[in-house]
Structure formats: C-alpha cells, structure tokens
Amino acid sequence: xNAQNLDNMPKVKKESKNKIRVEFDRTPLKERLKAKFxxxxxxxxxxxxxxxxxxxxxxxxxxxxxxxxxxxxSLMAPEDFIDAxxxxxxxxxxxxxxxxxxxxxxxxxxxxxxLFLSATAALLQTFVCSFIAYGLAKFKFKGNSIVFLCVxxxxxxxxxxxxxxxxxxxxxxxxxxxxxxxxxxxIDLFGTTVLEGIRLLPASWDKFTANGIELTNTYxxxxxxxxxxxxxxxxxxxxMLRQFxxxxxxxxxxxxxxxxxxxxxxxxxIILPISVPMxxxxxxxxxxxQWTDNFYTELFMTGKDAPRLMKDVIEIPSxxxxxxxxxxxxxxxxxxxxxxxIIAPLVxxxxxCQKYLVQGIERSGLTAx
Amino acid sequence: MTKDVKLNAPKRRKIASLEKKKARAGWIFVLxxxxxxxxxxxxxxxxxxxxxxxxxxxxPNYKGGGYILTPxxxxxxxxxxFVDPDFVQTLVAGLEKLIFDVPMILIxxxxxxxxxxxxxxxxxxxxxxxxxxxxxxxxxxxxxxEQNMLMQTMDSAEGISDxxxxxxxxxxxxxxxxxxxxxxxxVGEELLNxxxxxxxxxxxxxxxxxxxxxxxLAGLQSISPAIYESxxxxxxxxxxxxxxxxxxxxxxxxxxxxxxxxxxxxxxxxNIVMTFIDNVYNKQGRVLSSAMSWIYFLLVLAIIAVIAxxxxxxxxYQRKD
Numbered sequence: 001x002n003a004q005n006l007d008n009m010p011k012v013k014k015e016s017k018n019k020i021r022v023e024f025d026r027t028p029l030k031e032r033l034k035a036k037f038x039x040x041x042x043x044x045x046x047x048x049x050x051x052x053x054x055x056x057x058x059x060x061x062x063x064x065x066x067x068x069x070x071x072x073x074s075l076m077a078p079e080d081f082i083d084a085x086x087x088x089x090x091x092x093x094x095x096x097x098x099x100x101x102x103x104x105x106x107x108x109x110x111x112x113x114x115l116f117l118s119a120t121a122a123l124l125q126t127f128v129c130s131f132i133a134y135g136l137a138k139f140k141f142k143g144n145s146i147v148f149l150c151v152x153x154x155x156x157x158x159x160x161x162x163x164x165x166x167x168x169x170x171x172x173x174x175x176x177x178x179x180x181x182x183x184x185x186x187i188d189l190f191g192t193t194v195l196e197g198i199r200l201l202p203a204s205w206d207k208f209t210a211n212g213i214e215l216t217n218t219y220x221x222x223x224x225x226x227x228x229x230x231x232x233x234x235x236x237x238x239x240m241l242r243q244f245x246x247x248x249x250x251x252x253x254x255x256x257x258x259x260x261x262x263x264x265x266x267x268x269x270i271i272l273p274i275s276v277p278m279x280x281x282x283x284x285x286x287x288x289x290q291w292t293d294n295f296y297t298e299l300f301m302t303g304k305d306a307p308r309l310m311k312d313v314i315e316i317p318s319x320x321x322x323x324x325x326x327x328x329x330x331x332x333x334x335x336x337x338x339x340x341x342i343i344a345p346l347v348x349x350x351x352x353c354q355k356y357l358v359q360g361i362e363r364s365g366l367t368a369x
Numbered sequence: 370m371t372k373d374v375k376l377n378a379p380k381r382r383k384i385a386s387l388e389k390k391k392a393r394a395g396w397i398f399v400l401x402x403x404x405x406x407x408x409x410x411x412x413x414x415x416x417x418x419x420x421x422x423x424x425x426x427x428x429p430n431y432k433g434g435g436y437i438l439t440p441x442x443x444x445x446x447x448x449x450x451f452v453d454p455d456f457v458q459t460l461v462a463g464l465e466k467l468i469f470d471v472p473m474i475l476i477x478x479x480x481x482x483x484x485x486x487x488x489x490x491x492x493x494x495x496x497x498x499x500x501x502x503x504x505x506x507x508x509x510x511x512x513x514x515e516q517n518m519l520m521q522t523m524d525s526a527e528g529i530s531d532x533x534x535x536x537x538x539x540x541x542x543x544x545x546x547x548x549x550x551x552x553x554x555x556v557g558e559e560l561l562n563x564x565x566x567x568x569x570x571x572x573x574x575x576x577x578x579x580x581x582x583x584x585x586l587a588g589l590q591s592i593s594p595a596i597y598e599s600x601x602x603x604x605x606x607x608x609x610x611x612x613x614x615x616x617x618x619x620x621x622x623x624x625x626x627x628x629x630x631x632x633x634x635x636x637x638x639x640n641i642v643m644t645f646i647d648n649v650y651n652k653q654g655r656v657l658s659s660a661m662s663w664i665y666f667l668l669v670l671a672i673i674a675v676i677a678x679x680x681x682x683x684x685x686y687q688r689k690d
Contacts, residue, residue: 135398158636161662165416228405263394292508339513
C-alpha cells in the first residue's frame with residue numbers, strides 16, 4: 001500500500017524550507033494553447049471585445065472630434081481657409097486668433113468676473129442644496145413630500161417660460177411690496193392701494209426704491225437664486241443629494257445625538273465630511289453650468305454697465321475682420337477659438353475632478369423610490 | 370409591570386417631543402427653499418401666468434420707469450394658436466421630435482452604461498471622455514457648435530462624418546443603404562427611417578445623454594453582485610442575465626431618465642419650439658412668447674404624466690426592508 005502510493009506521488013525535484021518543486025506530467029503547450037484559443041468561448045469573447053472597443057472608440061471620436069477640428073481651425077491662418085488642400089492640419093501655423101482674443105476682447109476681465117460669479121454661485125448652490133436635501137432625506141415632517149414636489153416642479157418648469165417674469169422680478173425687485181411701502185407707495189391689496197403716503201425713507205431715494213430695487217446688471221439675481229436653491233438645475237442637485245443622504249445610515253447621526261450633538265452641528269461635523277465626493281460632483285456641475293450659462297447671464301447682464309462675462313468673449317476681434325472668400329469659415333474658426341478659450345479653464349478643472357465625479361455618482365446609490 | 374409602563378406617561382411624551390424636535394429641525398433645513406419658493410418662485414410663476422392675460426407696455430425711464438398692463442383676456446392665447454401661422458406647426462413638429470428623441474437617448478445611454486460598467490482596459494479613460502459633454506456642451510458652447518460651419522467642411526472632404534452636418538455628403542448612412550440591407554426583412558419603413566435618422570443624429574444623441582448615462586451607471590453600480598453570482602451559478606447566459614436581472618433592477622432609473630430626458634429636451638435651447646419662442650420674445654412681443662411657452666409647457670406636462678403613468682406600471686422596486 002505504502003509503496004504504491006509513493007509510486008503515484010509526484011517526484012520531488014527540489015525541496016527547500018519554503019518551496020517544493022515537484023515533477024509531474026503537464027499537458028503539452030500545444031494542447032494547452034489549443035484548448036484555450038480554439039474554443040467557442042474564446043472566439044465569442046474576442047468578438048465581443050473587438051465590438052466593444054470599436055464602439056467605445058467610435059463614440060469617443062464623436063465626442064472628441066469637434067475639439068480636434070476647433071483646435072485645428074484655431075491655429076490656421078486666413079489663407080488656409082480657401083486652400084482646398086488644407087483640411088485638418090494647418091499649413092500656415094499661427095497664433096493670431098488667440099492673441100487677438102486675449103488682447104482685444106478683455107479676456108482676463110471676463111475670466112475674472114466669470115470665475116467670481118461661478119465660484120460664488122456654485123459654492124452657495126452646493127452648500128444650500130445639500131442643506132435642503134439633507135432636510136428632505138432625513139427628517140419626517142408634515143409637508144416633506146409637498147416641499148419635494150415643489151423642488152421637482154422648479155426643475156420641470158422651463159426657464160424660458162419664466163423669462164419675462166424673472167426679468168421683471170429682478171428689474172423691479174421687491175419682496176411683498178416692502179420697498180414700495182417704505183417709499184410711500186402704499187400696499188396693493190387686491191387691486192386697491194392702502195396706507196399710501198407713509199414714508200420711511202427720504203424722497204431722494206425714490207428713484208431707487210419706488211418701483212423696487214433694480215438688481216439687473218449686478219450679481220445679486222444669481223446670489224439670491226442660489227441661496228434659495230432656485231438657480232439653474234438646482235432641483236436636480238437636490239434630488240441627487242437627497243438620494244445620497246438617504247443611503248447614509250441613520251446610526252451615524254443617532255450616535256452623534258446620543259453624545260449630545262445638535263442637529264445642525266451633526267450635519268456639519270458628521271454628514272458633510274463623509275459626503276465630499278458627492279459635493280464635489282454637484283460643485284462641478286454647478287460651476288461648469290454657470291460658467292457656460294448664457295440664459296441667465298443674457299437675461300440679467302445686458303446693460304452697458306454690466307460686468308463683462310464669458311458670453312461677451314464670443315465676438316470677432318476688430319483686427320481680424322477681413323473681407324475675402326473664406327470669410328464665413330474664418331469667422332466660424334474665430335468663434336470656435338472663443339469657445340475653446342472659454343472652456344479651457346473648465347477642461348483643466350475637469351481633468352482634476354473627474355475621478356470624484358464618477359466616485360460621487362457611484363456612491364450616491366441613486367434610486368427612484 | 371405592564372401597568373407601570375403604561376403609567377409612565379412622561380417618558381412617552383418625551384419621545385413625541387423628540388420627534389417634534391426632529392420635525393422642526395427638518396423645517397430649518399428646508400427653510401431656504403421654502404422661503405425662496407414662496408417669496409420669489411411662486412410670484413414669478415404667478416406673474417408669468419398673469420402676464421399672458423395682459424398687454425404690456427414699458428414706461429420710459431424719464432417718466433419713472435416700470436410698465437403698464439392692460440387686460441386683454443384670452444387674446445394672447447388666441448393669437449398664439451390661431452393667428453400666428455407657424456406656431457402650431459412648430460409645436461407639432463417639436464412634440465414629434467420629442468417623442469422620437471426620448472427613446473433613442475434612453476436606449477443609447479442604457480447601452481453605453483452597461484458597456485462602461487464592464488471591467489476592461491481603459492475604462493476610466495472612456496468614462497472621462499463620455500462625461501465631457503455633461504460638463505461642456507451646454508449654453509454658450511451649444512450655441513457655438515450649432516454654428517460650426519468649419520467642422521462640416523472638414524468632414525465632408527474625407528467622407529468621414531460625425532453626423533452633425535446636414536448636407537447629404539456628410540451622412541454616414543442613407544436610407545438607401547439600409548433598404549438594401551433589409552430589403553427582405555419586413556421591418557417597415559418607419560422603423561427604418563427611425564434607425565437611419567438616429568444614426569445620423571448620433572452626435573446630438575451622445576451630447577444629450579451624459580446625465581442619463583451617469584444616472585444609469587449609478588443604478589448599475591447599486592445592483593448587488595450577489596444576485597449576478599447566484600444567476601451565474603444557475604447557468605444563465607449574458608442575454609438572460611440582462612433581461613431578467615439588470616433590466617428589472619434598472620427600471621426605476623429608466624423612469625427617472627425618461628422624465629428627465631423629456632424635461633431636458635424640451636427646455637434645451639436647441640429645441641425648435643424653444644428657438645421659435647425665443648424669436649417671438651425678441652421680435653413680436655414678450656407677452657405672446659409667455660403665452661406660447663405656457664401652452665407648450667402644459668402639453669409637455671401632459672406628456673410627462675403619460676410617460677410616468679405608463680412606465681410606473683412596469684417599474685420593479687426591490688424593497689430592501
């Protein structure tokens with residue numbers, strides 16, 4: 001018995017303290033390769049792999065090609081646009097368009113103003129939305145679902161529908177007629193004016209306050225909308241953050257409450273630190289959508305004394321105006337270059353933050369119920 | 370003992386007060402929104418509806434500024450629906466496009482999400498590229514790329530196209546190619562045209578499905594791997610796994626995305642109805658444009674209600690507790 005067993009056992013070739021090398025009959029290499037590569041399983045795998053790669057590369061190409069063509073066009077000299085042999089690679093390489101935009105369109109001023117506006121708005125929105133979302137996600141109170149419904153409503157009504165009334169609201173900004181009242185305009189009650197003539201402010205202020213305060217051409221409309229969670233797509237942020245907070249286990253807060261921490265203190269000390277990836281995601285959305293926004297900025301910032309923003313950078317610099325056959329293409333290239341210079345800061349930011357974007361979304365555990 | 374517990378009234382009240390306290394805290398958290406909604410948003414909506422029943426004239430600044438409203442009843446709505454020659458046509462075309470676009474974007478983004486969810490080399494890079502449109506192709510950039518003549522010219526020479534061009538030369542496939550291919554298959558001409566137009570609008574579809582892709586991806590990540598494992602042990606194929614596991618589990622996301630896509634595509638600047646309304650706002654009159662957009666909004670709201678009703682009948686919710 002023992003001897004037989006020993007015969008069947010693989011022969012030990014070399015033995016050290018940690019390793020044993022034994023001799024056994026291995027299937028020949030040819031057989032192994034055959035089994036691995038000539039099976040149906042492998043063939044389908046390769047086909048799926050190639051199909052997937054082609055598809056992904058193709059869609060990536062669709063996403064990236066506009067940028068390639070814009071970059072190529074931005075480096076071309078005016079002659080290249082009428083040269084039939086020039087397509088994607090410029091013949092007369094020049095940086096004139098960039099230089100003209102940089103110097104003539106006050107790029108730096110626009111950049112600084114937009115940076116200030118976007119950073120302020122995005123920070124406020126991220127913070128306020130997480131505040132609201134936390135309240136909706138973790139507290140049961142009467143009217144919770146009604147408030148949430150209002151959030152969704154504010155997301156659903158297209159801002160174009162409210163264009164006119166948004167404009168008049170902030171052009172003649174007044175809350176409950178307070179400004180009208182203090183400057184002696186009385187209070188409108190169902191069409192009749194009562195309490196007229198009570199002045200709390202000197203008459204010299206009337207041109208500012210009689211019809212409400214004019215907030216257009218300032219940053220205030222953006223700040224007010226951000227503080228109240230009503231700015232562009234804030235409903236979406238609240239929705240996303242609410243789903244995220246719902247996934248945070250209640251025990252975390254409960255243990256904090258038992259230790260004597262207040263509700264708001266708990267929010268700042270426990271909840272905010274663990275939701276950083278999600279907040280970065282929301283910040284990234286808010287920042288870049290504010291950065292490239294043209295609806296609100298064109299609505300509120302149209303006057304001559306309005307701060308210069310990125311939307312004002314899309315123009316043909318006067319030194320580049322040129323009458324020649326390729327004019328249309330050339331101007332199109334200039335506009336594209338303006339676009340490239342507008343999004344350049346965003347792309348840089350995106351490269352740094354995209355890791356968090358995916359992480360934040362993945363951890364949100366978005367569910368529809 | 371039980372009597373003791375029942376008599377222990379103060380303790381019970383204490384619990385109730387804690388709940389009340391929590392409810393109050395909840396109100397504190399949502400207060401910014403409630404205040405803003407009541408004082409700013411509701412008046413804006415109210416104004417916007419009110420304006421549609423009035424004629425609006427601006428008072429010049431030297432006369433004190435402001436505006437005067439004269440009531441005209443339903444005249445603005447009458448003008449929009451019966452006097453304006455193009456509005457109804459644009460509206461019908463816009464709604465038709467909406468109904469075509471939404472399924473396309475949903476299918477595309479679900480497909481891509483499933484693909485990007487698989488483990489493979491370069492997944493992070495592909496994801497980063499796919500999310501670029503979310504960040505960049507909005508507002509100003511959308512405006513610029515709409516007028517991008519240069520790209521079309523660059524394409525047409527090589528015959529490679531991304532589908533943005535409208536000229537015949539830059540179309541990847543034409544209906545003819547497909548008709549040849551499917552000549553013997555009774556798929557119907559409408560379906561054929563649908564697929565062809567989808568392929569030729571691929572650029573548009575990719576650009577508009579970024580957020581949906583993110584939402585689907587998040588949904589796929591939240592499906593427990595244990596389910597897949599047990600199905601695999603039972604011998605299900607990939608196809609079966611998708612339809613029996615992934616699809617039901619992701620169905621709440623499909624509802625969310627269907628509603629979101631509808632909202633997103635009818636508020637987008639590139640939407641033909643919105644462009645038309647914008648033109649009216651700039652040229653004919655602001656009030657008329659408000660009336661038009663309310664008509665449009667009500668129609669789309671009805672569509673969203675129908676979509677939500679239909680989809681929620683098929684949605685599967687996994688109850689965790």
